Each structure stands twice: as C-alpha cells, then as structure tokens.
Amino acid sequence: MKYLRLEPKRPRIGVFDFTSCEGCELQLANHEETLVPFLKAIEVVNFREVSSYKGEDYDIALIEGCISRDDEVGRIEKIRAQAKVLVAIGSCACFGGVNRLKNAYNLDEANKEVYGDKPKSTAKVRAIKEVVKVDLEIPGCPINKLEVERIVQCLAFEVPFNFPVYPVCVECKQRFTTCMMEKGQLCLGSIAQAGCNAPCPAGGLGCWGCRGPAPDHNFEEFMTLAKQRGFSEKEISERLGFFGGFEGRR
Amino acid sequence: MLFKTLTKKDFRSLVEIILQSNEVIGPKKSGTNKDGNPIHKFLPVAKFEEIDLGYQTTEFSPKTYFLPYKENLSTYRFENGEWEQDIRYRIQPRAIIGMHACDINALLKLDKVMARDKFPSPYYVSRRRNTFIVGIDHEPAEKCFCQSVGADTVTHGFDLFLTDLGDRYFVAINSDRGFNALAKVDAKLVTEKDSHDYLAVRAKIQNSFKTKVRIDNLPNLLDIEFESDMWKKWGNKCLSCGSCAMVCPTCYCYGVAEHVSMDFTKGQKVKQLHSCNLVDFAEVAGGHNFRPTRSSRLKYRYYHQHRGFVEAYDEPKCVGCNRCGTVCLAGINPPEVIADLQAEGHGP
Numbered sequence A: 001m002k003y004l005r006l007e008p009k010r011p012r013i014g015v016f017d018f019t020s021c022e023g024c025e026l027q028l029a030n031h032e033e034t035l036v037p038f039l040k041a042i043e044v045v046n047f048r049e050v051s052s053y054k055g056e057d058y059d060i061a062l063i064e065g066c067i068s069r070d071d072e073v074g075r076i077e078k079i080r081a082q083a084k085v086l087v088a089i090g091s092c093a094c095f096g097g098v099n100r101l102k103n104a105y106n107l108d109e110a111n112k113e114v115y116g117d118k119p120k121s122t123a124k125v126r127a128i129k130e131v132v133k134v135d136l137e138i139p140g141c142p143i144n145k146l147e148v149e150r151i152v153q154c155l156a157f158e159v160p161f162n163f164p165v166y167p168v169c170v171e172c173k174q175r176f177t178t179c180m181m182e183k184g185q186l187c188l189g190s191i192a193q194a195g196c197n198a199p200c201p202a203g204g205l206g207c208w209g210c211r212g213p214a215p216d217h218n219f220e221e222f223m224t225l226a227k228q229r230g231f232s233e234k235e236i237s238e239r240l241g242f243f244g245g246f247e248g249r250r
Numbered sequence B: 001m002l003f004k005t006l007t008k009k010d011f012r013s014l015v016e017i018i019l020q021s022n023e024v025i026g027p028k029k030s031g032t033n034k035d036g037n038p039i040h041k042f043l044p045v046a047k048f049e050e051i052d053l054g055y056q057t058t059e060f061s062p063k064t065y066f067l068p069y070k071e072n073l074s075t076y077r078f079e080n081g082e083w084e085q086d087i088r089y090r091i092q093p094r095a096i097i098g099m100h101a102c103d104i105n106a107l108l109k110l111d112k113v114m115a116r117d118k119f120p121s122p123y124y125v126s127r128r129r130n131t132f133i134v135g136i137d138h139e140p141a142e143k144c145f146c147q148s149v150g151a152d153t154v155t156h157g158f159d160l161f162l163t164d165l166g167d168r169y170f171v172a173i174n175s176d177r178g179f180n181a182l183a184k185v186d187a188k189l190v191t192e193k194d195s196h197d198y199l200a201v202r203a204k205i206q207n208s209f210k211t212k213v214r215i216d217n218l219p220n221l222l223d224i225e226f227e228s229d230m231w232k233k234w235g236n237k238c239l240s241c242g243s244c245a246m247v248c249p250t251c252y253c254y255g256v257a258e259h260v261s262m263d264f265t266k267g268q269k270v271k272q273l274h275s276c277n278l279v280d281f282a283e284v285a286g287g288h289n290f291r292p293t294r295s296s297r298l299k300y301r302y303y304h305q306h307r308g309f310v311e312a313y314d315e316p317k318c319v320g321c322n323r324c325g326t327v328c329l330a331g332i333n334p335p336e337v338i339a340d341l342q343a344e345g346h347g348p
C-alpha cells in the first residue's frame, strides 16, 4: 500500500524478552482493531507472542526487559550484532523498570527472599543501554501501542520519530483532568515525559514516572514544590525510584 | 442594551427549554481539592440541578468548547492513486450557561484573532456562532483581577447576561436569539426598582475586588525590563509544563500533526493546543531553538499577554481570571510577577 506515492518498507522485526513481565510484548499484540494492518506493515521474523516461527534475519530488534542475569548478557550481545536497529521497549528495557528495586538490596538476600533455599543466578539489574548500544527507546509501563504504531510507521518510511518533549501535564490538562497535586496527591507528571496520554491522573492516581524524565525537566523546582506541599523526602525518593527512570536524580 | 427581569423559576424553565434542543454546558461541581474547597468545571449537563451558578471559578476555562485541545481539521483518503479530502466544521447547537464576564471577554479577544475578516478560522467561527451564551455576574473570588484589566464587565459577545437580584435575575439581552429565547418564558419589563437594585449589586461587586494589578504603561515597562533578573528568578521556577496556557481562556497557540492510519489508506490533520512555555515552542527546522531557557519562554508568555496583544489590539490579552496562577505548581502568578516587574522598574 503506497502512501503519498511512496512505498513503505516492511521492517523485518524480531521481538525478544529479558527480565520483564511480558506486558509490553502483550501490548504489541494489543489494539485489535488495527492489529491486522499492524502485522502487515511489519514482517515478524521472531516474536513468540504471535508466531512460532523463529527467524534470525531480523533488521529491527525490539527488546523487552532488563538485564538481571549473567546469561542474558551474551544473548543481548548476539541480538545487537544481528540487528541494524535495536529498540528498547518499556520501562524495564529503558531504565531497568520495577526490577531495578532489587538493586537497593544485597543480592544474596534478594535471592533468598525470592527463591528460598534454591538460589538462582542473579546480577544487579541494568537497563539495556548499560549493556549494549541502544538506537531508540520507547518508554512506558507498559508501552503505549498507539505510540508504537506511529513509530513503526516512521520506521517503515525511514523517517525520524519525535517523542513529545513536554511533560505529562500537557496531556493531563488536555484531558480535562483535575490536577492530582491539587487533590493532595503526589504526582511526577510535571517532570515526567509525556506520550502516554496521562491515564494515571485521569484514573485518580498521581503519575509514577514510568516514561522517565521529560527532556529539560525542572527537577530542583519539583523537589521544592513537592516538599512545600508536605511530601517527605522519603516518599518523593521512593516515587522517583519506582521505575528507575530518575536513577541518578534522586 | 435591552433589559428584562426573570424570576428564578422562569430562568429554570428557560434552561429546561434550551436543554430540549441543545447540548448544554454549565459549571458543575466535580470534586473537592485538598483544602476541602469545591472544584468546578464546565461540563455537559443533563438537568438544571447539575448547574452550580454559585461557583467562584473553574479549574479550566470554557475555551475548550471553542478551541478544543485536540481537533481533527481534515480527513483524507487515498484510493487507486487518487485522494479525497473531508473537512467538517459544523457542530450541533450548544448553549453555555453561567459564563463569567472574564470568560466572555476572553471570547471577544479570541474573536479578534480567530474570526478576523481576512483569515477567519471556520472551525472557531462555527462553534462561536452555534453557541448560545448565558453569562452571569458574581462576586469576585479572592485572586481574580479581571477588574484591573477591564474584563469585569461585558457589553457584547453573549446572548443573555444575568445579574442576581436575590429573588430574580436582571437580564441583559444582546442578540435576537437571546430575545427570542426570553420570549418563551415570562420575562418582565424592567421597573425603576429593578434598575436601582441592579446598580446596587454592580456597585457592591465593583467594590469587592481584593486583588489589584496595575497595568498602565506595562508594555513600555516590559520593554525597559527586558533583561531584568526577575525573569530569571521566576523562570528558574517554571516547570515548562504548559498548564498555564492550557487553562488560560485566551491562549490559542497550537501545532498540527499528521496522523496516518495503520493501513496507510487514511490520514488526518490533527490540531493540538501548545504553549509558549514548552521547550520546543520556538524550535525551528534545523534544530535551532530561539527560546532555549525557561526564563525566556516565561518572559515571552507575559510579553504576549501584556505587550504584543496590546500593540495589536489596544488591550491586554489577559482577562485576569488568575487560572494560570492557580494551576501553576510553581506558584507563578500574574499579580506577583507583574508587581515584581514594577518593583524593578522603580530602580534601586
């Protein structure tokens, strides 16, 4: 199907999961009404959620999950060597995600807590970019399928995709949502990257920053105003640490 | 201006008649804030009781019913090498009940920008023409400074405008539509007592403004203090979140993006409101950003409100509703920013 007389490429895509909940992969297979054209616009070479075929000749690798075991390092390096474009999808892949909370504990203790007397190999959680070069990051927990569709369209025409550079507040206000801070809740929306369409405040929950910081976010002022509103340093820090996107800022 | 009076019961009947054939928008209580105060929003109402005319202010301005945050400007389809375009800007008739004078004045300002003779926006004009507006007087909220910018009274731009006289409304009629609507209920001719009571209520309102902002010579002062450090002080606080422009009844900046369907057969031109405080507002092709700092962006927002618009239309763009100051998490608000600027102007 041509668009403006241009023939889109069908990017050859492989989807691979590392330490994650598979929520992002599921998101890729979501949004039924456009799933058929979505799967037509790409060539699925390797994606176990939609096909049992396991090809190795993909150009674009979508990576879900973080690196939290030593054996994952070799696997991601192999994928990196094959892929022309490597895309980290979801907060786990982009920042380490909720899994990163583990890094606050002693690894042996964490291992024991989860696996009891049958310990497994485990390592400190790292985002994909801390292990191999990443070409594009699509943040979110989970990723927003509509955004992924637009990114795939850009990949099909080999044009750059522009993420919104503003914070979540813009999308929140545009949904007519009452500000959670006004209601007395903590919300990271004013420093977090938009693109999710602010579902959390609309559902009555302050933003947890799953998409990480907005470019040029005003961290200092955010800390000042959050403390002025009576939120403790501990509460703010925990919120900032939840998805790992604000690592190094708290 | 033509005036009549209407009992509260008849006003209710009037709204009920309007409800029969229009979508009706009114100030609705939509929750309470952290201090236990009610939060109001202009929302669609199904019954007269849902409208709370006693509201002080609304979190969002009613501008969204004229300039939606997101709007499909055109849909186009491709088929066999051909393409066709579909543009729709007709809307169903709508009535907004209970707009304050500042918000109607805001529409008059938007009219100047969006409904000008040369390049009127058909999208805006169709909404404006198809919206029946019933305004209402009210005692100013603590932070309102509409009086300072001449937006506390309004003489046109609405269909009917009410002033509460206790048991009845004093109604200003500004259109045929308004006149005809009133004819459907038992509106009364104005007596001398009515006029007297109306003027007394107006005088009371006029004298109850607590927040005052001096705007005389502001355009020149803004030019003189272009390099002032006070812009850095306030700018460093700014989160570049755009909330101020989103709730402002007169901010109209926007961007247009193309949304293509997943099967590449359809596209839409979608307009989305933007704000001059957002980091990419003045970024141009090639990547240069003319306003890379928060302080320069915040400064220019004030320049548009109180200098640029004055030069173009002889009046400030700001109507003094202070919604921007209320929503700003960083506490950036026009009365304080302008007072700071004036303090700078007085020199050391």
Ligand code: SF4
Pocket (backbone or CB within 6 Å): A020, A021, A022, A023, A024, A025, A064, A065, A089, A090, A091, A092, A093, A097, A098, A140, A141, A142, A143
């Ligand atoms: S980002 Fe969230 S949804 Fe996606 S895999 Fe990680 S935990 Fe699951």
Ligand code: SF4
Pocket (backbone or CB within 6 Å): A168, A169, A170, A172, A173, A177, A178, A179, A180, A181, A182, A187, A188, A189, A190, A198, A201, A206, A207, B243
């Ligand atoms: S709820 Fe959060 S995202 Fe929404 S306007 Fe308030 S701070 Fe911004």
Ligand code: SF4
Pocket (backbone or CB within 6 Å): B237, B238, B239, B240, B241, B242, B243, B244, B245, B277, B298, B324, B327, B328, B329, B330, B331, B332
């Ligand atoms: S002035 Fe306030 S509301 Fe406006 S962009 Fe800056 S922080 Fe946001």
Ligand code: SF4
Pocket (backbone or CB within 6 Å): B245, B250, B251, B252, B253, B274, B275, B276, B277, B300, B301, B302, B304, B305
């Ligand atoms: S330039 Fe800024 S102040 Fe002026 S209309 Fe646009 S958003 Fe509002």
Ligand code: SF4
Pocket (backbone or CB within 6 Å): B244, B247, B248, B249, B250, B251, B305, B317, B318, B319, B320, B321, B322, B323, B324, B325, B334
């Ligand atoms: S600039 Fe602020 S006070 Fe002025 S009209 Fe806009 S929201 Fe209201």
